[in-house]
Amino acid sequence: xxxxxxxxxxxxxxxxxAHAHEQEHHHxxxxxxxxxxxxxxxxxxxxxxxxxxxxxxxxKNTLLAERNRGxxxxxxxxxxxxxxSPGSGKTTFIRETAAKLTGKLRVGVIVGDLATDNDAARxxxxxxxxxxxxxxTVCHLDADMVSKAAAQLALDKLDVLVIENVGNLVCPADYDxxxxxxxxxxxxxxxxxxxxxxxxxxxxxNIAVITKNDIxxxxxxxxxxxxxxxxxVSHHAKIFELSAKTGDGMKAWLDYLxxxxxxx
Amino acid sequence: xxxxxxxxxxxRMAVDAAQADGxxxxxxxxxxxxxxxxxVPESIRFAFDVVCHGTMAExxxxxxESVPAACWCATCAAEFExxxxxxxxxxxxxxxxxxxxxxxxEIAKVETS
Numbered sequence: 536x537x538x539x540x541x542x543x544x545x546x547x548x549x550x551x552x553a554h555a556h557e558q559e560h561h562h563x564x565x566x567x568x569x570x571x572x573x574x575x576x577x578x579x580x581x582x583x584x585x586x587x588x589x590x591x592x593x594x595k596n597t598l599l600a601e602r603n604r605g606x607x608x609x610x611x612x613x614x615x616x617x618x619x620s621p622g623s624g625k626t627t628f629i630r631e632t633a634a635k636l637t638g639k640l641r642v643g644v645i646v647g648d649l650a651t652d653n654d655a656a657r658x659x660x661x662x663x664x665x666x667x668x669x670x671x672t673v674c675h676l677d678a679d680m681v682s683k684a685a686a687q688l689a690l691d692k693l694d695v696l697v698i699e700n701v702g703n704l705v706c707p708a709d710y711d712x713x714x715x716x717x718x719x720x721x722x723x724x725x726x727x728x729x730x731x732x733x734x735x736x737x738x739x740x741n742i743a744v745i746t747k748n749d750i751x752x753x754x755x756x757x758x759x760x761x762x763x764x765x766x767x768v769s770h771h772a773k774i775f776e777l778s779a780k781t782g783d784g785m786k787a788w789l790d791y792l793x794x795x796x797x798x799x
Numbered sequence: 800x801x802x803x804x805x806x807x808x809x810x811r812m813a814v815d816a817a818q819a820d821g822x823x824x825x826x827x828x829x830x831x832x833x834x835x836x837x838x839v840p841e842s843i844r845f846a847f848d849v850v851c852h853g854t855m856a857e858x859x860x861x862x863x864e865s866v867p868a869a870c871w872c873a874t875c876a877a878e879f880e881x882x883x884x885x886x887x888x889x890x891x892x893x894x895x896x897x898x899x900x901x902x903x904x905e906i907a908k909v910e911t912s
Contacts, residue, residue, distance in 0.1 A: 583826060583912045586816050592808050592830075592904045674801065706801050709837065709904075734884040735837050738898075767885040770896050 596710055599678035603685070603713025607696065613796045614696045616712050618736060619720035620729070621702030624746040624779060626654045628720060629697050631779040633663045635789055640694040640796060645684045647676040647701045654699065664688055675706035678713055694796050704733040715799065719772075721765065722747040723756035730761075730768040737768040742775065744788070749778035802838060805904065806846040810856055813909045817855065822911030825856035829910075833866045833903035835884065840865070868901025 591597065607614045617625050626646075633642035643664040646654045655667035666684045668676060681698060690696070698714060700707045719740035721729050724747055730737040737743065743765050751758065758776075765774060773791070777784030809830060817825050828847075832838055840863050847861045870881045872888035872895050879889055881901070887894045 583910060584820070584822065586820055586909045586911060588812060588816055588906045588909060590812060590906055592805050592812070592906060594812075595808065705837070709801075731885075735835070735902075738884045767894070770885075770894060 593709060593711075596678050599682060600711035600713040603678050603682055604715075606682075607685075607690075607713060607715075608799065610690050610693075611799055612690060612693060612696050613716075613792070613799045614698065614712075614714045615716050615718050616698045616700060616707075616714035617718045617720065618700045618704070618707050618740070619702060619722070620704050620725060623702070623720040623722040623725065625699050625702065625720060626657055628744065628746055628779045629699055630658055630661050630663065631782070631785060632697070632789065632792070633658070634661055635782070635785060636695070636792070639793060641692060642695045642697060643688045643690070643693040644697045644699060645676075645681060645688070646699045647680070649673070649701065664693070670701060674701055674703050675710050676700050676712060677710045681712045695792065704729070704736045708733075708736040708739050716741045716795070718742040718744060719769070720744050720746050721761065723751040723758075723761075724754045727757050727761040727764055730764045734768050737765065737772075740769050740772050743769045743772045745774070745776040747778060747780070748776050748784060749781045802842040802846040803850065805838060806843060806850045809847075809906050810850050810854065812906050814855060816909055817911045820911065823855065824912050825854075825859045825909055826912055827860045827862060827908075827910035828856065828906065829862040829864060829908040831864045831866055831903050831905040831907045833868060833901040834882075835868045835898065835901040836904050838904060864907060866900055866903045869899045870895035871897040871899045873897070 617629060619625050629644055633644070636642055644658050645666050645668060646658065647668045647670055648654055649670055649672065652667040652669065655665045658665040666687045668680050668684050670676070676698065685696065688696070698712055717740045719737055719742070721743060723745060745761065762774070765772070775784065775788045777788055779785065809828065813825055813828050830843070832840065832843070843863065844861060851857050851859060868881050869878045870886050871878055872891065872893060874891045874893050875888055877890070878899055881895070884898065885894065
């Protein structure tokens with residue numbers, strides 16, 4: 536549960552304001568019709584009234600995400616939101632992607648984790664510009680966190696911005712960050728039925744990458760079944776199969792990325 | 800899921816609307832939740848009581864309007880109700896890639912006094 540997340544913080548402030556306001560109204564009510572200084576409140580104080588809102592509860596994040604998208608587009612940046620369960624190989628995948636693009640594309644990374652900056656340190660050691668977001672108890676990144684982190688990167692010197700989301704296949708599915716492409720990883724050490732277990736995330740992805748292909752046999756990975764499941768849930772997604780560690784299958788992914796940067 | 804943050808946001812929107820309208824109390828909140836939104840109504844109800852405590856919505860009733868998911872079949876040019884993300888059209892049996900309804904997470908109405 537992300538009680539401490541971005542929208543929670545805003546709500547917390549409102550709660551205090553709302554409490555004070557409530558007392559204010561009780562006050563005016565007790566004093567009856569004679570006491571009021573704004574007619575509007577008075578006219579509604581006694582009747583029950585229905586207000587039609589019809590607004591999305593994700594509205595705040597969605598607006599911020601669209602703002603991010605416009606900003607990134609103006610900077611001609613290709614932005615990826617990389618999501619997976621913990622331990623699917625996000626950091627290695629991103630590190631190898633950035634390393635192998637050296638000389639072709641400049642890659643910067645925003646990393647989200649509940650605690651530690653170990654992932655950021657691993658990327659920094661590889662010479663990649665990186666900003667760590669430590670979310671505390673929050674189980675996902677939101678558009679506001681990304682906006683603040685991006686401001687700390689020299690974006691004009693980058694072609695690709697990779698956002699490594701918190702390892703979690705549930706909550707990040709609902710939070711648009713302003714990315715161009717959502718990339719979901721499925722490692723060969725996970726169950727082939729992950730896409731069926733977490734359909735919102737896999738359904739929302741533009742790209743699905745099967746990682747750790749080098750140990751697929753040892754892990755008893757049933758490739759055909761995994762592909763059937765992926766195609767069922769992520770039927771519109773482009774699928775890559777690779778091992779970031781050995782480099783096997785990386786070329787197709789890198790060529791695809793280079794191609795994508797030409798259209799931003 | 801993040802039901803507490805979602806309810807916090809729902810309450811924020813409700814309080815903003817109620818205050819802008821000069822209301823003193825929120826009596827009822829109506830949410831619209833799609834069957835594939837990933838949000839669990841029981842958790843939403845629990846979170847509602849927690850976040851409303853000490854606010855102008857304390858003691859308010861929560862109504863949840865559930866929206867059944869529907870997919871669009873391009874071949875038949877028609878919608879069909881679906882239970883999950885990977886449904887096939889009951890008429891032509893082609894898989895549908897387009898979810899038209901079922902992901903809703905909305906605040907529909909607020910009743911105030």
